[in-house]
Amino acid sequence: xxxxxxVFYYFRTEQVQALCAAMAERFPGGRLVFDAAGPMAVxxxxxxxxxxxxxxxxxxxFSVRDAEKELPAWSDRISVSSRGYMLxxxxxxxxxxxxxxxxxxxxxxxxxxxxxxxxxxQKSHGGxxxxxxxxxxxxxxxxxxxxxx
Numbered sequence: 001x002x003x004x005x006x007v008f009y010y011f012r013t014e015q016v017q018a019l020c021a022a023m024a025e026r027f028p029g030g031r032l033v034f035d036a037a038g039p040m041a042v043x044x045x046x047x048x049x050x051x052x053x054x055x056x057x058x059x060x061x062f063s064v065r066d067a068e069k070e071l072p073a074w075s076d077r078i079s080v081s082s083r084g085y086m087l088x089x090x091x092x093x094x095x096x097x098x099x100x101x102x103x104x105x106x107x108x109x110x111x112x113x114x115x116x117x118x119x120x121x122q123k124s125h126g127g128x129x130x131x132x133x134x135x136x137x138x139x140x141x142x143x144x145x146x147x148x149x
Contacts, residue, residue, distance in 0.1 A: 001030070001031050001032075001033070002023070002027075002030065002031065002032045002033070003032075003033050003034070004032065004033070004034040005033075005034065005035055006035060007034065008034055008036065008062045009037070009042060009045060009061070009062055009063075010061070010062075011061060011062050012061040012062065013061060013062050013063075015062075016062045017074045020032065020071070020074055020075065020078060020119060021074050021075040021077075021078070023121060024075045024077035024078050024119075024121040024122070025075075025077065027121055028077065028121055028122065028123040028124075029121060029122075029123050030120075030121045031118060031119065031120050031121065032118075032119040032121070033116065033117065033118050033119070034116075034117050034119075035085060035114070035115070035116055035117070036062070036063070036064045036067055036082075036113075036114075036115050036116075036117050037063055037064075037112060037113060037114050037115070038063055038064065038065050038111075038112055038113025038114075039063040039065070040111060040112055040113070041063070041108075041112035041113060041114060042061075042062070042063040044112075063113075064113070064115075064117075065113050066113075067080050067082040067115055067117045068080050068081060068082055071117070071119065076122075077121055077122045077124075078119055078120070078121065078122070079119070079120045079122060080117060080118070080119050080120075081117075081118045081120075082115045082116060082117045082118065083115065083116050084105075084108075084109030084114065084115055084116075085108055085109055085114035085115055085116055086104075086105035086106075086108045086109050086114065087105050087106065087109045088109065088115070088116060090105075092105055
């Protein structure tokens with residue numbers, strides 16, 4: 001089980017894709033759990049948190065609207081489930097929860113597309129082999145190593 005909370009926002013989508021595909025090959029039967037956000041939330045993060053922290057040389061790139069639909073295409077060894085970041089794990093309907101908190105939670109999970117993603121790495125290929133070419137950290141094309149290749 002691998003956790004990458006608050007990490008992937010600082011990488012380009014191609015880098016996250018290459019990492020996940022390589023992990024699926026290297027760790028069959030493993031899992032990766034991470035948080036993700038939609039494009040609007042990532043833009044807000046750049047304008048607020050990153051700017052307020054005085055960080056100038058880092059940008060946020062990775063975003064996903066619907067992890068369950070978008071991410072399995074990265075590898076035939078990846079299956080994905082996701083839940084809303086706020087409402088997916090907590091019942092906020094109780095009397096001790098203020099209306100404003102429920103509203104903010106709906107905004108986070110709705111238009112901002114905040115989500116917790118669970119990626120499972122399958123033990124065998126699903127029928128076709130994914131493209132071996134992946135972008136390296138410098139943006140150049142590289143090859144993802146597969147045992148047995």
